[in-house]
Amino acid sequence: VAEGVDKTLECEIVLSEELKKKGLQTGTFSVDRHLGSNNNKLTLYLIFEKDFKGTLFAKAFDKKGLEIGRTKIKVDGKVEDAGYYDFEFDERTHIGVRNKIVIE
Numbered sequence: 001v002a003e004g005v006d007k008t009l010e011c012e013i014v015l016s017e018e019l020k021k022k023g024l025q026t027g028t029f030s031v032d033r034h035l036g037s038n039n040n041k042l043t044l045y046l047i048f049e050k051d052f053k054g055t056l057f058a059k060a061f062d063k064k065g066l067e068i069g070r071t072k073i074k075v076d077g078k079v080e081d082a083g084y085y086d087f088e089f090d091e092r093t094h095i096g097v098r099n100k101i102v103i104e
Helices: 002-009 017-021
Strands: 012-015 024-033 039-048 052-061 067-077 082-088 100-103
Touching (some): 012 024, 039 052, 052 082
Antiparallel strands (some): 052 100
């Protein structure tokens, strides 16, 4: 039962089709505090099936589908690389339960 509850409360990470075609995949993730008291930092494990160099945009949405924050990072990965990347949102952004984060 506890596993089912955890999955219900988790955020959803959505990787754009364009990034998938460019060889990116996602693995595990976590949401933690960066500045202030809100959960506003997404740590995402990225897997590179192809060389990739560019800017990734992350948009956070609440459970009603309203945008609550966005940020971007520069990423440079080679085929078969993988690693953790931090997306730090504004300190007023609170990524809560059942939120969705879209990576473009």
